Amino acid sequence: MNRRSTDGRGPAIRPRVLLLSLAAGTALLASTMLVVPAANAAASTLGAAAAQSGRYFGAATSSFMFSNSQHTTILNREFNSIVAENEMKWDATEPQQNGFNFTGGDRLVAHARANGMSVRGHALVWHAQQPGWAQNLSGTALRNAMTNHITRVAGHFRGQIHSWDVVNEAFADGGGGGRRDSNLQRTGNDWIEVAFRTARAADPGAKLCYNDYNTDGINAKSTGIYNMVRDFKARGVPIDCVGFQSHLGTTLAGDYQANLQRFADLGVDVQITELDVAQGSNQASIYERVTRACLAVARCTGITVWGVRDSDSWRRNENPLLFDANGNKKAAYQSVLNALNSVSGPNPTTPPPTTTAPPPTGGGCTASVSLNSWNGGFVATVKVTAGNSAIRGWTVRVALPGGTAVTGTWNAQASGSGGTVNFANVSYNGQLGAGGNTEFGFQGTGTGPSGTPTCTAS
Secondary structure: OOOOOHHHOOOOOOOHHHHHHOOOOOOOOOOOOOOOOOOOOOOOOHHHHHHOOOOEEEEEEOHHHHHOHHHHHHHHHHOOEEEEOOOOOHHHHOOEOOEOOOHHHHHHHHHHHHOOOEEEEEEEEEOOOOOHHHHOOOHHHHHHHHHHHHHHHHHHOOOOOOEEEEEEOOEOOOOOOOEOOOOOHHHOOOHHHHHHHHHHHHOOOOEEEEEEOOOOOOOHHHHHHHHHHHHHHHHOOOOOEEEEOOEEOOOOOOOHHHHHHHHHOOOOEEEEEEEEEOOOOOHHHHHHHHHHHHHHOOOEEEEEEOOOEHHHOOOHHHOOOOEOOOOOEOHHHHHHHHHHHOOOOOOOOOOOOOOOOOOOOOOOEEEEEEEEEEOOEEEEEEEEEEOOOOEOOEEEEEEOOOOOEEEEEEOOEEEOOOOEEEEEOOOOOOOEOOOOEEEEEEEEEOOOOOOOOEEEEO
């Protein structure tokens, strides 16, 4: 437990006075890679409740915590997304220049895949937690090291990451709304743009996010980021989402939802990425208000809390999470669960698949596929729809062209080889009401499937 603080920072970097003034955080909309089960009875876990409206609800963790049975039991039961607290950062993944270590990140991804979770990547480039060799570089040498790092890390995890925090905390606090002075900023003002373009080339299927703190309301810092995102969208710089860390104290900005909405109106998704709230009489209320704010913004695609239990938190002296140190659900947990269960139906802004599913008939199921393809690879999103009767499980058979191979799957379990692959439901998305639907996805090399998949219900 040698780096317990989120992002390796403690009160010296994020002072308590800032924490107490921060606005709170979010609820979520899911991307087309996430499960959208039918809206039936209220869900009993956070991930399942969020998935009813096409959102994810995730938690930060570390691979060494998987040996803690209480932590891992809660993680696997409650969440449908995880993010590495430290193990995908620059100092962890490239401790020596061109000497890469993916052990922790690979363990986390494998755990997620085994438990039907998506993975957020955090973070490709950040002024803090750089390895010593990078801290000693500047100018062109640092710029080249940055692009090489992004290419190698995002390329290693290609097809396995839902959203990457490509650049983390590049804007300064205070009233100016300008960039933070750092060794990266001193390589040239275009460094953030270069980072996003490099990440897109390395992993075309991942959502690319900018992530920062003290941005929960409409203020100078969030407006500086807003102006950057607006410029990027106007010039075609590949940015897909903005992350709001939402490390909150005892108040929530009154314009929290309006701030999320103005970014969404630029044409990007918004995500609550590191949510925690200092314990107090209004902790449950703030968690609920954050969740409902996210639910009210159509492009809010997910909420991540920064840890599972209070004892896991970088702010553990403030007891800021949804489970106490003994693993018990707190009042804040129930307030979030109730809010998530209050909304049902898929994200209204999620685009329909390019291949429309036939109308549901009989007691079986149908499947349709949409593709995001590039030279040499693809990401496929498959929608499974129940017929006129509820189903308890499903298997989708997909025919693949010769030379095509599946390299990653989420929200389903793949089996088979050669030209045909079967995808079966996982524990939380097999039961569908009549006419209900869910989605899973897979990535592959070669050419994506062109025919209509077949679906068998049980």
